[in-house]
Amino acid sequence: MVRAPCCEKMGLKKGPWTAEEDLILINYIKLHGHGNWRALPKQAGLLRCGKSCRLRWINYLRPDIKRGNFSREEEDTILKLHEMLGNRWSAIAAELPGRTDNEIKNVWHTHLKKRAEKNHVTPEIKGLKTGQELVDSSNLAAGSDQAEERRPISPQQCSSDTSSVTTGDIDISNNMNMCMKMELSDDFPEMDENFWSEVLFADNSSIAGDYSGIATEPQLQFQFSPLVIEVEQVHATNSNMYDSTEYWHNLFTRAGESLELPEI
């Protein structure tokens, strides 16, 4: 079998994703889905290979991803499932909604492996007879209220099931959602490191420094040459995952963190 050349050989970008790349990928998938990962980056205007896009989406950008520390129950579930399934991370991830195989793999190698070695056979495992019992038990535990009580989530973290988000002085209620629109021109040029420095702020605010403004103003428009990004406040249900306030909040926060914004 002849393998497709890797990203580097085709002149595609590797390494950490930038905020603008994230935005492009999210918006493209939101509008068109991801039928063909290989074709996606070209159609979306990304200098990445399809594999890289898929990985980024699945492990980081997907709106239903649950971020933040693993609860004690989730950790216990992983330990039990690993005992049953071994290093089948995708199978383990299937039992933990919102968690990715990569994330579980990392948690295993950094925390749980040591715990497993320490308590080679846990009392819970001794008490259960079948794999299904283990899975059922774990799911019940993970869904219990006690999980949050035992492992409170820090302000810096966020998880998809919290009703509001508080980061520093930014507080957004859960009944206000936002949606985002990005228009790409046909002759979308190659992006370079200065891409974000071309930002023009319609209201003299910045994404990083004035996020609270986005949350309180009826409509703000940011122009990104040659892109136009509209951020508007809407009141809607959570029927569309991409419209989750928290989702865009995290996105803007990440974007803001990675930007050096010009003085206006």
Add this chain to the structure above:
DNA sequence: AATTCAGGCAACCGCACGGTG
């Protein structure tokens, strides 16, 4: 204050597998 070290995590790599012509 500067340097070293270890942990955490995002991302890459290569192989395997299933679908298709």
Add this chain to the structure above:
DNA sequence: TCACCGTGCGGTTGCCTGAAT
């Protein structure tokens, strides 16, 4: 049946950050 392609999966790497010295 075989070659090819797209995707999924698990192992590994390398960067970043915070703690320790």
